[in-house]
Amino acid sequence: MTIFNAILAALILSGAWLATSVRIVRQFERGIVYRFGRVQSAIRGPGLALLVPIADRLEKVNLQIITMPVPAQDGITRDNVTVRVDAVVYFNVVDPMRVAVDVQDYVSAIGQVAQTSLRSIIGKSELDDLLSNREQLNQGLELMIDSPALGWGVHIDRVEIKDVALPESMKRSIARQAEAERERRARVITADGELQASAKLSQAAETMTRHPAALELRLLQTVVEVAAEKNSTLVLPFPVELLRFLDRAAPAESGRPAGTVVTPSGAALASVTSRTAPEPPGRSPA
Numbered sequence: 001m002t003i004f005n006a007i008l009a010a011l012i013l014s015g016a017w018l019a020t021s022v023r024i025v026r027q028f029e030r031g032i033v034y035r036f037g038r039v040q041s042a043i044r045g046p047g048l049a050l051l052v053p054i055a056d057r058l059e060k061v062n063l064q065i066i067t068m069p070v071p072a073q074d075g076i077t078r079d080n081v082t083v084r085v086d087a088v089v090y091f092n093v094v095d096p097m098r099v100a101v102d103v104q105d106y107v108s109a110i111g112q113v114a115q116t117s118l119r120s121i122i123g124k125s126e127l128d129d130l131l132s133n134r135e136q137l138n139q140g141l142e143l144m145i146d147s148p149a150l151g152w153g154v155h156i157d158r159v160e161i162k163d164v165a166l167p168e169s170m171k172r173s174i175a176r177q178a179e180a181e182r183e184r185r186a187r188v189i190t191a192d193g194e195l196q197a198s199a200k201l202s203q204a205a206e207t208m209t210r211h212p213a214a215l216e217l218r219l220l221q222t223v224v225e226v227a228a229e230k231n232s233t234l235v236l237p238f239p240v241e242l243l244r245f246l247d248r249a250a251p252a253e254s255g256r257p258a259g260t261v262v263t264p265s266g267a268a269l270a271s272v273t274s275r276t277a278p279e280p281p282g283r284s285p286a
Contacts, residue, residue, distance in 0.1 A: 001210060010051065012023060014224045020022070021053045022050060022055075023044075023049045023051060024048060025044055025046070025049050025058075027046045028062060028063050029046070029060045029063065030043050030044065030061050030063060030096040031043065031045075031056055031058050031060055032060075032101075033051065033056050033057070033059075034056065035052065035057075039097070043096055044058070044275055060236070061096035061100055063092060063096070064092060065091070066092065066107065067088065068090075068091055068110065068111055068114070069088050070086060070087040070089060070114045070115055071086065071115065072084050072086035075120070075122030075220060077122060077123070077127050077130065079127055081170060082231075083127065083164055083165065083166060084163060084165035085163070085164050086121055086162050086163055087114070087118055087141065087161045088159070089110065089111075089114050089145065089158075089159050090158040091149065091154050091157055092154070092155055093108055093154055094153060094154065094155045095153030095154075096153065097153065098151075098153030099154065102152060103152045110145070110149060110154060112147055114159075117144040117145050121141050122208055127166075130161070130164050138158075138160055138161060141159045141161070142158065145159060184205055212248075
């Protein structure tokens with residue numbers, strides 16, 4: 001019985017020793033060992049980590065990428081527009097020793113640096129850059145956060161500006177500006193179309209001038225197009241050029257060239273000039 005109790009006690013002591021001296025480090029973690037408060041230079045990798053009971057203490061550091069949203073920051077841009085901008089930061093630990101020893105809370109430290117850097121980038125940028133040139137701003141913001149983070153053993157993987165909130169008055173101004181720009185483009189396109197159409201019409205007019213019959217054919221085609229609508233009233237334009245064409249195409253009168261002006265005959269003119277005025281009363285004829 002005594003031997004059994006001794007074996008049982010040995011097993012209990014062994015289990016307690018294993019419980020206090022063996023730790024499991026997962027694949028995405030690294031272990032930092034403190035022996036009597038002093039950090040050991042060897043970083044424990046994934047798997048079982050053997051510790052000296054009572055003397056050693058293990059601290060695990062996560063190496064996964066951490067996604068941290070940056071609270072929305074109010075700021076004034078370089079062109080004096082009040083905006084509210086929020087962002088998101090992706091970072092991970094690259095030096096577990098520095099993260100465990102040099103920084104008390106590296107996640108909080110990265111959050112504070114991200115907020116101050118976001119305010120700084122807002123003040124250095126214009127509104128148009130915040131709305132349309134975010135890639136360059138993201139790179140600048142990443143460099144501003146990554147500079148102090150490298151000294152802490154943290155690598156900034158990516159920084160993205162999520163949203164830019166504008167005042168309602170500024171939204172209306174931007175909408176009016178966009179509407180005016182659209183109207184300007186529409187006018188330019190319309191004027192360009194008129195210019196191209198005028199050039200084609202000028203070419204068509206020159207062709208009709210060289211071939212007058214083309215004008216008559218075009219008129220007949222217009223009549224056909226209008227008649228296809230089944231209208232009860234047909235208004236037919238009669239251009240002066242068509243009258244001139246018909247006048248040139250009409251046969252000349254017999255014995256008289258086309259365009260001769262008819263004048264009174266000599267006999268009629270003589271009969272008109274032979275008439276005399278009546279004599280006044282009371283005078284006898286000579």
